[in-house]
Amino acid sequence: MDTQSSSGSSKREEILKNNLDYTLFSWSKQKGLDPICVERAEGVYLYDYDGKRFLDFSSGLMNVNIGHGDQRVTNAVVKQMQNVSYVTPGCATEVRGELGKKLAEICPGNLTKAFFTLSGAGSIENAIKLARLFTGRHKIISRYRAFHGGTYAAMTAGGDPRKLASDSQQVPNVVHVEDPYCYRCPWSQQPDSCKLECISHIERIIDFEGPKNIAGILMEGESGTSGCIKYPKNYWRKLREICDTHGILLIADEVMSGFGRTGKWFGFENHGVIPDMVCMAKGIASGYLPFGCLMVTNTIAAKFDNEPLMIGLTYSAHATACAAALEVIKIYETDHLIENAIKMGNYVEKRVDELKKAHPCIGDFRNTGLLGCMELVKNRNTREPMAPYNAPASAMQVMNQVAARLKELGVYTFVRWNYIFIAPPLSITEKQIDEGIDKISEALKIADASCS
Numbered sequence: 280m281d282t283q284s285s286s287g288s289s290k291r292e293e294i295l296k297n298n299l300d301y302t303l304f305s306w307s308k309q310k311g312l313d314p315i316c317v318e319r320a321e322g323v324y325l326y327d328y329d330g331k332r333f334l335d336f337s338s339g340l341m342n343v344n345i346g347h348g349d350q351r352v353t354n355a356v357v358k359q360m361q362n363v364s365y366v367t368p369g370c371a372t373e374v375r376g377e378l379g380k381k382l383a384e385i386c387p388g389n390l391t392k393a394f395f396t397l398s399g400a401g402s403i404e405n406a407i408k409l410a411r412l413f414t415g416r417h418k419i420i421s422r423y424r425a426f427h428g429g430t431y432a433a434m435t436a437g438g439d440p441r442k443l444a445s446d447s448q449q450v451p452n453v454v455h456v457e458d459p460y461c462y463r464c465p466w467s468q469q470p471d472s473c474k475l476e477c478i479s480h481i482e483r484i485i486d487f488e489g490p491k492n493i494a495g496i497l498m499e500g501e502s503g504t505s506g507c508i509k510y511p512k513n514y515w516r517k518l519r520e521i522c523d524t525h526g527i528l529l530i531a532d533e534v535m536s537g538f539g540r541t542g543k544w545f546g547f548e549n550h551g552v553i554p555d556m557v558c559m560a561k562g563i564a565s566g567y568l569p570f571g572c573l574m575v576t577n578t579i580a581a582k583f584d585n586e587p588l589m590i591g592l593t594y595s596a597h598a599t600a601c602a603a604a605l606e607v608i609k610i611y612e613t614d615h616l617i618e619n620a621i622k623m624g625n626y627v628e629k630r631v632d633e634l635k636k637a638h639p640c641i642g643d644f645r646n647t648g649l650l651g652c653m654e655l656v657k658n659r660n661t662r663e664p665m666a667p668y669n670a671p672a673s674a675m676q677v678m679n680q681v682a683a684r685l686k687e688l689g690v691y692t693f694v695r696w697n698y699i700f701i702a703p704p705l706s707i708t709e710k711q712i713d714e715g716i717d718k719i720s721e722a723l724k725i726a727d728a729s730c731s
């Protein structure tokens with residue numbers, strides 16, 4: 280071992296020790312963790328203290344859409360901080376106004392008013408509160424498999440099992456519906472026999488719950504951590520019709536699917552409808568600073584022209600975070616990243632089609648733009664998952680081995696139950712996709728061995 284890598288290793292050990300001894304890691308048992316110690320990150324790569332390079336095939340948590348280490352964002356942030364870093368949300372700043380105007384420009388329809396938050400969960404919390412204030416109704420309908428964030432109302436609105444440990448404290452008046460999970464249709468339908476039972480199901484639940492009690496229907500614009508479950512054709516159009524019939528607000532959670540991730544500015548644009556509220560975070564500032572936004576129509580905003588808008592945060596419209604977001608949005612445009620997401624997404628799909636021929640463990644691959652999820656199965660005919668929903672550790676042996684092999688090969692991505700996500704930064708090239716796909720192919724050999 281040369282001196283440089285041995286000093287890298289001792290530095291790594293010190294960093295790891297401080298992290299593990301003095302900080303808590305989310306959603307995990309704290310003992311036995313072995314996180315990558317990241318020294319620097321650039322483009323689609325992370326580098327650890329031993330000089331090992333990892334391809335970031337999930338853009339962090341599907342948020343670093345422009346890629347890592349872009350100095351244009353650093354410069355914009357520094358410049359903003361030299362003038363004003365923070366003022367109270369009651370003050371006006373040039374950057375806040377410019378960002379609001381830019382978002383109104385990229386959002387369709389009359390989604391023209393931005394309330395700035397700090398995170399995805401913060402946007403969801405405020406959407407739920409505002410939907411209730413605007414409609415005077417109390418119930419929110421959302422999907423069981425969705426994840427909307429880790430704060431109480433957001434966590435309640437999601438159905439993701441991460442909430443189960445604390446769901447005795449969930450907020451009231453959230454009603455869940457089944458997902459339109461076509462690969463495992465809850466109504467046992469096939470694409471050619473489907474009559475959108477998933478929509479009739481929602482209509483029935485609305486009748487049971489009382490349409491006049493329902494403030495909003497909240498859905499991810501495109502599904503993310505729930506497994507990139509694709510909405511069937513006309514699903515969103517039907518949701519829009521249901522909302523219009525009953526005076527319910529349609530709320531799109533674009534925290535993960537927004538900002539080019541699905542080949543459009545927003546996931547809902549793949550479905551030809553315009554929601555009443557849009558929750559944003561992640562890609563809005565690409566993770567350079569924590570930031571989010573709740574975008575609402577001017578109709579909703581107008582209700583508060585002459586009555587107080589009772590929502591607020593100390594860091595709403597934080598000037599430095601606004602500057603980061605404004606620069607990141609410029610980069611999507613100048614670097615043609617949304618166009619690249621479509622092109623590279625098609626390339627990923629072509630490569631995964633090839634993988635399917637070589638790997639019997641691939642049951643399904645669902646992708647939109649660069650938001651993709653591979654679902655591993657033990658048997659393609661029975662579709663028995665390689666690890667079940669909410670798999671306990673004992674059922675994760677094979678998937679854990681696949682994840683460990685990916686890490687060893689230098690691929691960082693999100694592996695959950697029987698899902699492997701492919702959601703690299705939108706700046707990725709074909710050559711870098713080949714690198715990731717070839718390494719995934721290598722790791723899948725482990726899962727193939729468990730196929731019948």
Ligand SMILES: Cc1ncc(COP(=O)(O)O)c(C=O)c1O
Pocket residue numbers: 340397398399400401403426427428429499503504532533534535536560561
């Ligand atoms: C669809 C969706 N909504 C909301 C959130 C919560 O975002 P945050 O972690 O920034 O609060 C997430 C996080 O993964 C998400 O995927």
